[in-house]
Amino acid sequence: MIEHFFQCPYCWEHISMLLDPSESQSYVEDCEVCCNPIVVKAEFSEGTLIEFQADTLGQ
Numbered sequence: 001m002i003e004h005f006f007q008c009p010y011c012w013e014h015i016s017m018l019l020d021p022s023e024s025q026s027y028v029e030d031c032e033v034c035c036n037p038i039v040v041k042a043e044f045s046e047g048t049l050i051e052f053q054a055d056t057l058g059q
Contacts, residue, residue: 010036
């Protein structure tokens with residue numbers, strides 16, 4: 001697992017999430033600060049994060 005820091009698309013606080021580098025993933029997880037649902041998309045290539053998106057649920 002790797003820890004990735006980013007800005008919440010709702011409250012703009014800097015937060016972090018643990019990502020599994022063994023595969024690309026897309027899921028919904030609540031912000032640890034404001035509790036709003038964030039759509040997380042993480043793409044990995046050979047264990048390296050190559051793309052990351054954190055969007056509001058409505059996007």
